[in-house]
Amino acid sequence: MVSPPEPGGAAFELPDVDADAVAAHMSAVVQHRTITVFGSTGEPQPGADRASFERLRRELAALYPNAHAAMQLEIIEDSLLYTWVGSEPDAAPVLFAAHTDVVPVEPGTEDDWTHPPFSGAIEGGYVWGRGAIDDKLGVIGLMEAAECLAARGYRPRRTVLLAFGHDEETGGTSGAASIAAELSRRGVEPWFAFDEGGAVIEDMLPGVAAPVALVGVAEKGYATVELSLEGEGGHSNMPPPHSTIARLGEVVGRLEDDQFDTDIRGGTSLMVDAITPHTPLSWRVVLANRWLFDPLIAAVLGTQQASNASVRTTTAVTRFDAGVADNVVASRATAVVNFRLLPGDTVDEVIAHVREVTDDPQIQVRCAGVCREATPSSDVDGEAFGLIRDVVASVYPDAVVAPYLVIGGTDARYYQPLTEQGAFRFLPVRLTPADRARMHGTDERIAVEDLRAAVQFYTVLLEQSSK
């Protein structure tokens, strides 16, 4: 079947896929409880159940014998790095990332699931279970693609790397970071890296009928800032006029009120440009004159919780610790504020902003934990993005393809610095607003028809990018 092309793009022939067989594979893979969790004090505990990762590895080897015969496998920490050696050793390789770990099921919500979260039940046209989308879809999709291509005797020209991290959900500090370090040590410079991120979003904007296929071209930065205050403690029967808790609480409240300014930049700007032709005429007048209306557009987007994060550095107060007993005035209070940085805003600027708003020399402000800048934007004018756009358009001919800024984090940020044209972040799945709540939530599931499209997508992209 040949799909109508995106204007200027190529339409690729899509391979036949036995979607029921893929669903059975997904069911088997979902049943491995490859959960990563943060410890009680917030530090990542990747591979909490290391045996489950080992069982998943063996499952993949059993399900995909041709892929495993064609590729070499290295186990790095509990992550998997497959290398499919290309016929032209000097050609830059292509790197596809996914992650085998999943987030836990929130305690107390197990019974809310239609099917138990690790059952892998296949019912009603769906495979149900934690990880069915995030990100065992990526793992399965890539392995199915490699299996299909290897079975028909395909030999890539460029070396293909499949990098499956085992701790993406806790930051990738062990898995993707170690794989990237090893590739860097070997002098590997991929043409591009491809990872999860955006998806085909249904009902993204009122007035835009077409689904929007969002391909992430950059990721926001991240800064965990701790504020701490030491003060007068003592017995609560003779309290000081101002407790540390009240003083710090007041400051944290001001930080929440004093948000960063909105702005349309980088990936968000590219997204607005791509979507504009598909908006109602009344919007187009505004969107086509962005030199004039950008502040207004940004301000409107900033009022909506869903789009706010695309147009500003966000401020989230996430922890507050103080006090030891009902009748003791706390001598120390700490608060943690998590910022997600818009490209162009820096960690230093965030710290300076906190100090300025706090305006109290007794309050200590420091980066506590992870503080990193936003990634640079990948090359959207290069051949890699052009190819990805054409493959997306071939598999999802009804969708508008748009670059965008990824709000969360992915393993791609570790690989991006190694590449020639950057990292692109897209998971081939159609998501309604309700589906988006299922990821990391209750009743995560993938439609069998979405599995078919996903395998077609990865097969075409893997072959076209490596041939």
Ligand SMILES: [Zn+2]
């Ligand atoms: Zn994920």
